[in-house]
Amino acid sequence: MEDLFAKDLEALRARSLDRHLREITVAQGPEVEIGARRFINFSSNDYLGLQTILDYARPRLRRSTIWRRRRRLRLISGTQSPHLRLEGALAKWKGTEAALCFSSGYAAALGTIPALVTKNDVVLLDKLCHASLIDGARLSGAILRVFPHNHLAKLASHLEWARREHPAKRVLVITESVFSMDGDHAPLRGLVKLKKRFGALLMLDEAHAIGVIGPNGRGLAAEENVSEEVDVQMGTLSKALGASGGYICGARTLIEWLINRARSFIYSTAPPPAIAAASLAAVDFLASPEGEERRLLLWERIRLMQGLLPRAGLNEEQSGARSAIFPWIVGDEQAALNLAAALQGEGFLVPAIRYPTVAKGAARLRITVTAAHKASQIEALCGTIKRQAVFSENFESRQRIAQDRFQFSVVVSGQSLRSVINAVFKAKCSANSAQSGSVGFTQDHFPCRFRIRHQMAEDDFCRDRFLFHFPAIVIGDHRHCSECDLRFAASFASVDWSSRSRRNRCDD
Secondary structure: OOOOOHHHHHHHHHOOOOOOOOOEOOOOOOEEEEOOEEEEEOOOOOOOOHHHOHHHOHHHHHHHHHHOOOOOOHHHHOOOHHHHHHHHHHHHHHOOOEEEEEOOHHHHHHHHHHHHOOOOOEEEEEOOOOHHHHHHHHHHOOEEEEEOOOOHHHHHHHHHHHHHHOOOOOEEEEEEOEOOOOOOEOOHHHHHHHHHHHOOEEEEEOOOOOOOOOHHHOOHHHHOOOHHHOOEEEEEOOOOOOOOOEEEEEOHHHHHHHHHHOHHHHOOOOOOHHHHHHHHHHHHHHOOHHHHHHHHHHHHHHHHHHHHOOOOOEOOOOOOOOOOEEEEEEEOHHHHHHHHHHHHHOOEEOOEEOOOOOOOOOEEEEEEOOOOOOHHHHHHHHHHHHHHOHHHHHHHHHHHHHOOOEOOOOEEEEOOHHHHHHHHHHHHHHHHHHHHOOOOOOHHHOOOEEEEEEEOOHHHHOOOEEEEEEEHHHOOOOOOOOOOOOOOEEEEOOOOHHHOOEOOOOOO
16 A cells, blocks of 8 residues: 555656645744744735634634534534524625525535536536536536636637537536636626526636625625626635635525535535634624725735736736735746745745646746735735845746747647647757757757647537647647547648747746
């Protein structure tokens, strides 16, 4: 048994993808203690810092102690009052008819999606959705299509296909309001228009929007005034609310259906009543003027971070602060680990995020801001980044490497992707050899991502064309994303590599 996973673990280490648990010896907050050292914590999802201000929760926690030994299966032994009060408060706060709580946000997704759709139904999923949503969709047995991140035109194409090929089946569109690794928003109004146009259901995961966005932190649906148009509102109690668990809000009939069909609810012991009481206190706090003041303080901290953080490594598509999440794109997994270690050496806890949480070659540092951070702590982090130049130096290195990268687009037809990639690689080597007199162009210099414009199979999307990205790390061994099962054709157009313009940035 000891050797059973040794080779697999060694393979993870070789790719800088192994993970380890860190022991935190004090309560999570703006500062944490690891071993004998204290660090300023920029990794927490406790956006409002409610875990550090327990006064609002203590009265309810004291009242909940009478239930502390009485955890049970709600459908067998009965439902306890703290859970019912929490669900009523969530429904009122979110402006829906009813709500249902789960032991975690992951359990909420895993139980809800298979209860909504089944075999021969269709699920359309944003490419950057959380793993819990992906796993719930797979578990349902429904036909799964993935549309490019926030790409409304491609989603419309998928919806047309679903209604044409599966006219009598249920279609469920799933997305997040704030994406956990990029911090950007879903185009919610556009999604609502499409779901109404094609008669689909819309499920919205508000995990990273709750407590941060919208009036009294009610989320993006409330901010965009489309709450009534979102069929299934999912969220978590474990981030801005500072407790633990997940929930689904929606129509009363939806909640009654989940009580009867969501297996992760039916066959799981209910969360401890004290957790329900703390969650209820957090919801009441957010609905109060004091809670709104706390949320506005968070946005002051977000704007401060936005103004001080060097621009070089930030997500180029994120023009302004839209959430408490700041992704610093690095690319290489080991480089991301090195940057995180450098910051830790300066007293800052900023995690490196790698595959499979993000795509291969898209590793990053994920910086999160909370209302509990002091302005001086944010200034210290940004000052350290500037002084050490750990980010900008890496970015300049990426720019130098990018000078040897070409942007190109190839129409493919017939051959396997392996043959196409190998042919492109040989063409690039030949081009470099002709220019320099020697090959000198190895797989290490191959682009992190390159683009092949291809034609989709006629029976899929009627010869619709789009731009698809392939990581060079997997040359000759590309793993399709589940949105397409494409047949590639027999040759690709000749490309004059020497005439191709060079780019001044990475395509990570």
